[in-house]
Amino acid sequence: MSTWMETTVESVRHWHSGLLSLRINSPHFSFKAGQFARIGLPGNDGEPLARAYSMVSAPGTETLEFVIAVVPDGDLSPRLAKLQAGDRILLNSHPSGFFTLDHVPEGETLWLLATGTGIGPYLSILKGEQVWQNFRRIRLVHGVRSSADLCYRDWLQALQQKKPQQFYYQPVLSREHHQHQPTMLHGRIPALVDSGELEHACKAVFNSQAQIMLCGNPAMIQDARTALKAKGLEKHLRRKPGNITMEQYWA
Numbered sequence: 001m002s003t004w005m006e007t008t009v010e011s012v013r014h015w016h017s018g019l020l021s022l023r024i025n026s027p028h029f030s031f032k033a034g035q036f037a038r039i040g041l042p043g044n045d046g047e048p049l050a051r052a053y054s055m056v057s058a059p060g061t062e063t064l065e066f067v068i069a070v071v072p073d074g075d076l077s078p079r080l081a082k083l084q085a086g087d088r089i090l091l092n093s094h095p096s097g098f099f100t101l102d103h104v105p106e107g108e109t110l111w112l113l114a115t116g117t118g119i120g121p122y123l124s125i126l127k128g129e130q131v132w133q134n135f136r137r138i139r140l141v142h143g144v145r146s147s148a149d150l151c152y153r154d155w156l157q158a159l160q161q162k163k164p165q166q167f168y169y170q171p172v173l174s175r176e177h178h179q180h181q182p183t184m185l186h187g188r189i190p191a192l193v194d195s196g197e198l199e200h201a202c203k204a205v206f207n208s209q210a211q212i213m214l215c216g217n218p219a220m221i222q223d224a225r226t227a228l229k230a231k232g233l234e235k236h237l238r239r240k241p242g243n244i245t246m247e248q249y250w251a
């Protein structure tokens with residue numbers, strides 16, 4: 001049975017006014033990389049006003065970290081953006097979700113495709129051992145509006161330097177051009193799948209030996225599925241094995 005626990009904010013990092021990383025104390029919270037927690041604040045009716053947020057942190061630590069976009073007219077996210085270290089926050093005791101490696105078949109290449117804060121679960125997965133054992137090649141593609149949204153970029157670039165044979169990080173900007181940074185792609189992820197540019201840039205292919213995880217904006221997930229379907233790749237189901245596993249952040 002799940003219950004609400006009151007805990008405290010450990011620290012907040014503002015990447016910009018609409019994007020933050022929130023770290024909260026969580027001494028007894030056990031989860032799998034890729035899962036999400038429900039966190040919240042007291043609502044007007046006295047009940048918790050809570051939403052789902054994927055863990056960025058690795059399992060087994062006493063701090064939970066989340067990356068959160070501020071939805072301007074949203075009920076909760078603008079309030080979360082005002083929190084400071086030491087403030088109280090509610091955490092549901094029960095982690096949820098099936099967007100974990102237990103639900104992704106092993107393969108040659110793992111493609112981790114995200115828009116915006118959809119990068120969160122991948123960061124947690126990349127901090128574990130399992131992903132490096134299950135896949136020879138791992139490609140993380142982060143589609144955002146502008147370079148300011150490329151949270152955790154330094155950490156991902158350092159990881160790429162540490163594991164150059166196995167890991168490649170590909171940022172994609174949709175609303176900003178970067179002539180001086182040739183490794184940056186421009187546009188939207190599904191179009192880059194269609195055109196073959198993503199495969200070319202990442203030196204890997206979308207074939208039957210690939211597993212693809214999709215996370216974030218539901219329109220991206222739908223369009224990416226269409227683009228991948230054209231390459232013969234379908235959703236993975238236990239009763240019908242395939243290549244695509246998804247987590248969408250809203251309907």
Ligand SMILES: Cc1cc2nc3c(=O)[nH]c(=O)nc-3n(C[C@H](O)[C@H](O)[C@H](O)COP(=O)(O)OP(=O)(O)OC[C@H]3O[C@@H](n4cnc5c(N)ncnc54)[C@H](O)[C@@H]3O)c2cc1C
Pocket residue numbers: 036051052053054055066067068069070071073074075076077078097116117118120247248249250251
């Ligand atoms: C499984 C799961 C995991 C999630 N993990 C994260 C996470 O790690 N980080 C995160 O920022 N959000 C995440 N979300 C979204 C989050 O739960 C909230 O929906 C979001 O913070 C908006 O809440 P709100 O109360 O501010 O807005 P609401 O008042 O609830 O308004 C919701 C509306 O805002 C829009 N919206 C919701 N999320 C986003 C978003 N990320 N970007 C753009 N528009 C959005 C949608 O149109 C949605 O209908 C996740 C959602 C799910 C279902």
Ligand SMILES: NC(=O)c1ccc[n+]([C@@H]2O[C@H](COP(=O)([O-])OP(=O)(O)OC[C@H]3O[C@@H](n4cnc5c(N)ncnc54)[C@H](OP(=O)(O)O)[C@@H]3O)[C@@H](O)[C@H]2O)c1
Pocket residue numbers: 017018019069070071072115116117143144145146149173174175188189190217219220221223224
């Ligand atoms: N990012 C910011 O600068 C910013 C600043 C303040 C507040 N916010 C708010 O924060 C919330 C989240 O914004 P966000 O930018 O993180 O998330 P987002 O709106 O989901 O955009 C993230 C990326 O997804 C792309 N995308 C959208 N639809 C797609 C599709 N069908 N296929 C492929 N890619 C698609 C966007 O491309 P396009 O650019 O082509 O749409 C963008 O590159 C929003 O409510 C926003 O208003 C954002």
